[in-house]
Amino acid sequence: MAQCNGCLKDNTTGFCSSCETLLFNRSKVRPQLNFNWEDISKRIDSQPMGFSISGVQRKGFIGKPRGVEFVPKMTVDEKSQYIIKPMLSRFNLPDQSPANEHATMQMAKQLFNIRIAECAFMTFANGTPAYITKRFDYDVSGKKLNQEDFASVLQAAHKYTSKTYQDVGEWLSPLNRVDFLRILIFNFLIGNGDVHLKNISLLETADRDMMLSPSYDLMNTKIHLTDNLLALNLFKEFEQTRLPLGEKYRYSCHDFIEFGTRLKIREPIITKTIDSFDKKESQVLAMVDKSFLSEEAKELYKKNVAENYNLYRQTKRVIT
Ligand SMILES: Nc1ncnc2c1ncn2[C@@H]1O[C@H](COP(=O)(O)OP(=O)(O)O)[C@@H](O)[C@H]1O
Ligand SMILES: [Mg+2]
Ligand SMILES: [Zn+2]
Secondary structure, three states: OEOOOOOOOOOEOOOOHHHHHHHHOOOOOOOEOOOOHHHHHHHHHOOOOOOOOOOOOOOEEEEOOOOOOOEEEOOOOOOOOEEEEEOOOOOOOHHHHHHHHHHHHHHHHHHHOOOEOOEEEEEOOOOOEEEEEEOOOEOOOOOEOOEEEHHHHHHHOOOOOOOOHHHHHHHOOHHHHHHHHHHHHHHHHHOOOOOOHHHOEEEEOOOOOEEEOOEOOOOOHHHOOOOOOOOOOOOOOOOOOOOOOOOOOOOOHHHHHHHHHHOOOOHHHHHHHHHHHHOOHHHHHHHHHHOOOOHHHHHHHHHHHHHHHHHHOOOOOOOO
């Protein structure tokens, strides 16, 4: 017996019962789909309008009508409740991207209590890997909830010329600011250099407020390419964009403390947050080991996490 395809729990074949509840409204689902990526992509290619969801990775929509297996879907509607991503079509270890995203999302949720888009690791009929995520932008009654990413939020607010995590944080409700600090520390430590403005969104709540959405598109990008430590500057005034790769965004816990202070998070909460990440390195490494990644990808992932933790624990730099 292996790991659950949802939560990675030991001694499970396919999905454990709590993941069936969470992901599939209690129905039994086999982790192997009965269609291939080509069955989705050929439909996409025949669509003149293309797809509206952004990003560079290939992706499609699938739905799960009650009591039936998953089926490819053409359009986004209340019946295409899932997004599916096949493996990368280029870069290093491309077939590891679904397991990478799945493991990283589960770490965010299980080790760091970050609210995520629920997700699973599956395979197509031909055995190639797939990442699926359940859409969070529909409520239980099937109503579409407004979602707006920060590329458009900040663009709409003309006064923002710089686009840094500080700009995003200041825009957020104080209720979301600790979450945002945690999300940034998480992505720094697990090696995600892809948290650009399109990967951070606001989502309409039941009482029609716009609050930080569950996190999505989390992965260790370093497995697949040479990437920045983060995607954007933390601070408005330290423009690091032109620094060489490796130097750029070399933050440590002291920078995250400063970041939290600027967002007016209370000091004891910042300290607690910083420490809680510091304590979890071994659990992160253990979760990588339990994941669906290959041995080679696990080694790369763990090596990168160890390096990031070293940066995180660096002593305070004196800026001259
Ligand atoms: N579970 C989800 N529910 C609703 N929208 C989602 C979900 N996952 C991703 N999205 C939306 O789809 C877009 C593309 O997904 P993402 O995972 O970021 O793919 P890519 O790797 O191509 O950037 C995101 O920017 C986000 O707006
Ligand atoms: Mg994205
Ligand atoms: Zn499970």
